[in-house]
Amino acid sequence: MPLMLDQRRRLRAALADRLLAVCYGAGVDSTAMLIALKLAGLRPHIITFADTSAEKPPTLDHLDRMDAVLARWSWPAIVRCRKQTLPGTAYGDLYGNCLANETLPSLAFGLKSCSIKWKQKPQDQAIKGAASGPNAAEPHSIWLEAARRGARIVKLIGYDCGRADLRRSRRLSAADADFDYAYPLQMLGWDRPDCIRVIAETLGAHMVPIKSACFFCPASKIWELYWLAAHYPDLLERALVLERNALTGRHSRFSEVQFGASWEDLVRSADRFPSTATTVGLGRSFAWNQWVRVNDVVDASFRVKRGAEDRRRFLAMADHLQDHGNALDARAA
Numbered sequence: 001m002p003l004m005l006d007q008r009r010r011l012r013a014a015l016a017d018r019l020l021a022v023c024y025g026a027g028v029d030s031t032a033m034l035i036a037l038k039l040a041g042l043r044p045h046i047i048t049f050a051d052t053s054a055e056k057p058p059t060l061d062h063l064d065r066m067d068a069v070l071a072r073w074s075w076p077a078i079v080r081c082r083k084q085t086l087p088g089t090a091y092g093d094l095y096g097n098c099l100a101n102e103t104l105p106s107l108a109f110g111l112k113s114c115s116i117k118w119k120q121k122p123q124d125q126a127i128k129g130a131a132s133g134p135n136a137a138e139p140h141s142i143w144l145e146a147a148r149r150g151a152r153i154v155k156l157i158g159y160d161c162g163r164a165d166l167r168r169s170r171r172l173s174a175a176d177a178d179f180d181y182a183y184p185l186q187m188l189g190w191d192r193p194d195c196i197r198v199i200a201e202t203l204g205a206h207m208v209p210i211k212s213a214c215f216f217c218p219a220s221k222i223w224e225l226y227w228l229a230a231h232y233p234d235l236l237e238r239a240l241v242l243e244r245n246a247l248t249g250r251h252s253r254f255s256e257v258q259f260g261a262s263w264e265d266l267v268r269s270a271d272r273f274p275s276t277a278t279t280v281g282l283g284r285s286f287a288w289n290q291w292v293r294v295n296d297v298v299d300a301s302f303r304v305k306r307g308a309e310d311r312r313r314f315l316a317m318a319d320h321l322q323d324h325g326n327a328l329d330a331r332a333a
Contacts, residue, residue, distance in 0.1 A: 003039045007188050011040040014187060019146050019153045020044040021127055021179070024066075024078055026059050027212035029165070030158035031066065032195035033184050035202050037156075043075060044156070045142040048126050050119035051082040053093035054214035056232065062209040069203060081122035084134035094118045094214065098242055102249025108218040108279050127153065128178065152180050160185045162192050216242055218282050223321035225288065229297050230314035233304035240289050240302055243282045253278050267293065 003011075015037075022037075022044045024030045037044060047070070049063060067077050085092050090100045094114060098105060106113040122135065129139035146153050152175070159165035169183050185195065199208050213219065215228060216239035228236045247254055247263045254263045259274055266273055267290045273280045281287025292298040297314070299305060 003036070003188070008040045010187050011036065011042060011184060014182060015040075015042055015154065015156075015184070019142050019149075019151055020046075020156060021142060021153050022047040022156045023123060023158070024049045025158060025212045026055070026062050026066070027158070027209055028192065028195045028199065029160050029185060030212075031062075031207070031209055032160075032190065032198050033156060033158040034066070034070075035198055036184050036188060036190070038073060038075075039202075045076070045145075046079060046127060046140055047076060048079045048081050048123040050123050051080045052118045052214055053082070054095050054216065055212060056210065056215055056228075056235070058210050059212045062207075065207060069207075079126050079140075081126045083118050083122045086134055095216065095238070095242065098216075099245055101251065102246050103251050104243065104246045104279065104282060105214070105216065105218055108282055108284055110284075124178070153178070154182050155179045157181060157183055158185060159183045160191050160195055161189055215239060216282060218284055220282075221321070221323070222291075223318045223323075225291065226297075226314045226318040226321065229292070229304050230311050230318060233306055236288075236292070236297075236304050237302070239282060240292065240298075243288050244302075247281060247287065254280065263287070266290065 020037075020042065022030070022034065024034070024047050026049055034044075034047070063078055063080070070077060083093075091097045094105065097118075107115070125135050125137065127140050127143050129143065130136050142153060145151075157169070159169045166186070169186065172181065174181055188194075190198070196208055211224075215232065215235040220228075225236070228239075244264075244267075246252065252263070255278065256262050258276065258278070259266060261270070263280070267287055270290070271294055273286065273290070279285075281289065283291065289302060292302065292304070297304060297310075
């Protein structure tokens with residue numbers, strides 16, 4: 001799927017001779033964005049990936065495979081950025097942060113602070129450096145070059161032309177105090193199927209990655225929970241522990257008076273939570289612990305069922321429910 005001449009001109013007109021920093025999410029869109037840059041003859045100065053220590057194993061494998069691709073292209077390797085915590089902190093990653101504070105990721109409450117703290121800031125520090133603290137480091141050469149030229153760095157974000165990404169990009173500013181922002185896939189007019197196709201045609205179908213997200217992400221779809229149960233039951237169990245810890249912990253937003261029973265009782269005995277604006281679990285309007293019980297994904301001790309027939313059922317349900325606009329759906333079983 002080569003670029004049309006006008007597409008190549010469009011990308012080069014916007015990005016040629018600029019200082020380019022790719023924010024790489026290791027999913028379909030950001031992988032297609034790297035390919036688009038290559039096809040347009042544009043080479044980024046830095047490629048950063050935010051490592052929350054919560055990605056699914058296939059995403060980490062994809063990072064290694066992409067590093068091999070980048071080496072063949074003579075491009076810079078992916079800089080894996082991870083937030084370091086202060087000595088003595090009870091946790092060292094996002095999962096531990098939620099567990100120690102007895103809370104859910106902020107996305108479960110419609111907020112974005114977990115992404116800013118564990119993804120955006122570590123990537124910014126990889127570029128700008130940090131004068132002190134656990135993440136203290138010298139600025140990257142792209143930051144020094146920007147200062148020398150009196151130029152601004154362009155952060156490249158892999159938002160495609162799907163409705164959700166168009167909505168997200170329209171809400172964002174074109175620049176902040178440190179960076180300009182650009183969306184190469186939207187310049188090209190590519191949607192998710194286009195991105196899947198260009199990856200398969202350029203790098204091979206085996207290089208189409210799964211969706212990059214934490215294994216306890218509140219944005220997970222039902223089919224992804226079945227997928228997780230089939231492939232990584234231990235990770236689903238860890239997510240259930242995190243949710244239970246938060247919804248029965250000291251910062252719980254759950255009100256027994258409002259619901260007429262404890263969160264634990266509803267999880268074990270009810271088919272659904274009463275209608276409420278209160279976040280009742282990782283699913284926001286539903287608790288993962290209750291969902292796995294109602295749908296026979298776990299035993300009485302909330303251990304994911306691991307029998308061969310159970311796994312076949314989970315895989316069949318994931319395949320039946322999945323949205324074919326998602327990256328994972330493009331891959332063979």
